[in-house]
Amino acid sequence: MVRLDCRGEDCIVKVRDLDKKYYRGNEVIDVLRGTNLDVSPGEFIAFMGPSGSGKTTLLNLVGGLDEPTAGTIFIGGEELNKLSRRELARFRARYIGFIFQLYNLIPVLTAYQNVQLPLLLTSLSKKERIKHVETALAIVGLTGRMKHFPSQLSGGEAQRVAIARAIVTDPVLLLCDEPTGDLDRETGDGILELLGRLSKEFGKTVLMVTHDARAAAVADSILHLDKGILVEAQEPGVF
Amino acid sequence: MKYLHIILANLKRKKFRTILTIGSFAAALFLFGLLTVIDKAMNSGADFAGADRLLVINKVSLIMPLPYAYLERIRQIEGIEEVTFSVWFGGVYQDPKNFFPNIAIDTGTYRRVYSDIVIADGQWNDFLADRQGAIVGQDLAKRFGWKIGDRIPLEGTIWPGVWEFNIRGIWEMEDKSLPSSDFYFRYDYLEEQRPWGKGTVGWYIVKVTDPSAGAGIVSAIDGRFENSPYETKTDTEKVFLTGFANQIGNIRLIIISVGAVVFITLLLVTGNTMAISVRERTGELAVLKTLGFSDAGVLGLVVSESLLISGIGGLIGLALVKLFTLGGDPTGGFLQVFYLPPEAIGVGFLIALLMGFVAGFIPGVNAMRLRIVTAFRRI
Ligand SMILES: Nc1ncnc2c1ncn2[C@@H]1O[C@H](COP(=O)(O)OP(=O)(O)O)[C@@H](O)[C@H]1O
Numbered sequence: 170m171v172r173l174d175c176r177g178e179d180c181i182v183k184v185r186d187l188d189k190k191y192y193r194g195n196e197v198i199d200v201l202r203g204t205n206l207d208v209s210p211g212e213f214i215a216f217m218g219p220s221g222s223g224k225t226t227l228l229n230l231v232g233g234l235d236e237p238t239a240g241t242i243f244i245g246g247e248e249l250n251k252l253s254r255r256e257l258a259r260f261r262a263r264y265i266g267f268i269f270q271l272y273n274l275i276p277v278l279t280a281y282q283n284v285q286l287p288l289l290l291t292s293l294s295k296k297e298r299i300k301h302v303e304t305a306l307a308i309v310g311l312t313g314r315m316k317h318f319p320s321q322l323s324g325g326e327a328q329r330v331a332i333a334r335a336i337v338t339d340p341v342l343l344l345c346d347e348p349t350g351d352l353d354r355e356t357g358d359g360i361l362e363l364l365g366r367l368s369k370e371f372g373k374t375v376l377m378v379t380h381d382a383r384a385a386a387v388a389d390s391i392l393h394l395d396k397g398i399l400v401e402a403q404e405p406g407v408f
Numbered sequence: 409m410k411y412l413h414i415i416l417a418n419l420k421r422k423k424f425r426t427i428l429t430i431g432s433f434a435a436a437l438f439l440f441g442l443l444t445v446i447d448k449a450m451n452s453g454a455d456f457a458g459a460d461r462l463l464v465i466n467k468v469s470l471i472m473p474l475p476y477a478y479l480e481r482i483r484q485i486e487g488i489e490e491v492t493f494s495v496w497f498g499g500v501y502q503d504p505k506n507f508f509p510n511i512a513i514d515t516g517t518y519r520r521v522y523s524d525i526v527i528a529d530g531q532w533n534d535f536l537a538d539r540q541g542a543i544v545g546q547d548l549a550k551r552f553g554w555k556i557g558d559r560i561p562l563e564g565t566i567w568p569g570v571w572e573f574n575i576r577g578i579w580e581m582e583d584k585s586l587p588s589s590d591f592y593f594r595y596d597y598l599e600e601q602r603p604w605g606k607g608t609v610g611w612y613i614v615k616v617t618d619p620s621a622g623a624g625i626v627s628a629i630d631g632r633f634e635n636s637p638y639e640t641k642t643d644t645e646k647v648f649l650t651g652f653a654n655q656i657g658n659i660r661l662i663i664i665s666v667g668a669v670v671f672i673t674l675l676l677v678t679g680n681t682m683a684i685s686v687r688e689r690t691g692e693l694a695v696l697k698t699l700g701f702s703d704a705g706v707l708g709l710v711v712s713e714s715l716l717i718s719g720i721g722g723l724i725g726l727a728l729v730k731l732f733t734l735g736g737d738p739t740g741g742f743l744q745v746f747y748l749p750p751e752a753i754g755v756g757f758l759i760a761l762l763m764g765f766v767a768g769f770i771p772g773v774n775a776m777r778l779r780i781v782t783a784f785r786r787i
């Protein structure tokens with residue numbers, strides 16, 4: 170039982186007694202066992218842990234992409250279990266930005282069109298959409314790449330486009346699954362720095378799964394996930 | 409449609425495949441359009457066949473003659489208003505490709521049976537005054553640029569030699585939308601000139617007083633000539649004309665079977681193509697869902713893509729048929745009504761869209777059911 174440090178209702182993510190089991194034939198894989206987690210608005214948390222420890226599973230559950238075996242997840246007061254698939258989709262569109270290790274851009278759409286995707290689900294006019302996309306691309310420092318297709322971008326640039334897509338609707342929560350996992354050191358540092366800025370300057374709450382020890386430099390705290398249990402590291406920067 | 413660019417981008421993903429799929433729809437709809445045109449052409453004769461007219465032919469075959477003497481014997485039967493007869497001449501104008509029906513008619517009775525053929529009385533009288541006279545349908549006259557007074561040579565195929573005719577009149581159908589492409593000349597001229605076959609006619613056309621009594625008259629006529637050397641077969645003109653089409657095989661059945669097979673094949677091919685193309689981008693569809701696209705939205709994208717392909721392909725196919733028909737009857741007279749009606753274009757387009765919908769629906773539902781986490785694991 171760690172990280173129950175959010176008092177009252179003011180935490181943005183509240184996870185209680187979360188269990189996640191996978192069934193593979195007769196085998197039961199206990200990925201998460203009684204996980205609890207509180208996150209305050211604007212907080213930047215890094216999750217570390219060995220491969221297969223359930224980091225992605227936890228992130229997917231918090232993002233409403235998967236359903237827990239037991240337990241509850243509240244995001245901004247909304248209980249995810251109680252939402253239908255359709256409501257969950259709408260919820261993700263409005264409140265959550267996703268960033269993946271392999272960027273997950275749509276290869277046949279330009280950088281501009283990729284960033285615009287979440288805005289298509291809103292009632293914004295074309296003009297407003299253009300403004301939002303331009304703003305998002307400016308924040309990630311890629312104004313000059315709008316008409317490029319993903320295959321014409323470097324890894325770092327592609328990840329920046331993906332980040333622009335994640336923030337274009339101005340969500341409160343960013344979920345990043347190993348965002349620097351496929352990048353070289355220098356480029357990865359740039360991405361970490363950008364995520365740090367999104368947290369500090371724009372007040373985004375960031376949950377980031379990473380293997381990158383340098384994540385400590387930008388995260389407010391680091392949690393370790395091992396054998397289905399979350400443990401808080403002593404102090405950021407120790408690892 | 410703010411999602412259109414996504415659909416178009418998906419179509420551009422595998423350009424060659426998209427072109428092939430559009431091509432299959434175009435080919436299928438071209439075939440559909442053409443079959444419709446042919447079906448219409450085959451059955452157009454029946455559309456204007458008078459219900460009060462019966463045709464009497466030789467029981468053995470249409471091309472076998474009947475004795476001229478039957479004229480009076482048919483006329484004696486109760487309930488018959490008038491009888492006339494014709495002979496198929498089979499002449500060729502310059503080139504066999506210029507085919508049109510040329511028929512010897514009995515001037516004394518013809519107009520009383522075919523009251524729906526319109527010709528100026530003056531022209532008719534000129535026709536009666538000239539043994540070598542002929543009257544031609546307006547469509548036919550237009551086709552060869554003939555005018556009254558022109559001298560037309562026909563090369564005989566049944567009765568050899570070059571036969572010369574003078575155009576004395578131009579007729580048209582009372583209902584102007586019906587074709588007028590026959591060439592009529594005088595039976596007495598044929599009878600006088602032909603070396604054999606004298607004293608026979610090709611078939612009789614009987615006008616009955618009361619169409620509802622037709623069945624009785626049919627058996628009365630055929631009964632009268634039973635066991636004679638020239639037995640007859642009588643039917644309504646309509647049955648005869650559709651029966652004529654039936655001789656070449658049951659055209660409509662063939663058309664429907666061919667069409668059905670083509671469309672089922674099309675459905676299998678495009679359904680498979682759509683399924684492959686959806687499976688290829690499972691990951692991307694999962695990304696869209698992650699971003700908040702609803703299940704129905706993803707289904708909509710896939711189905712729209714399929715609809716766009718089928719719609720474009722269908723229109724291309726139908727446009728090609730339309731262009732083809734504008735060139736006129738390619739058989740030189742056999743298919744006199746060679747025309748793709750707007751309703752057929754509408755029906756064809758709807759069929760194409762329906763096919764597109766069905767082809768896209770199953771992969772679309774799979775895309776809709778796709779679970780994000782499973783899809784990401786698979787990448
Ligand atoms: N859909 C699934 N079916 C079966 N096992 C799964 C499934 N998803 C994840 N797992 C298993 O759960 C464990 C945790 O996976 P994951 O959350 O991806 O770990 P991490 O991201 O920490 O590497 C792994 O052992 C993985 O094989």
Ligand SMILES: [Mg+2]
Pocket residue numbers: 224225226346
């Ligand atoms: Mg993982």
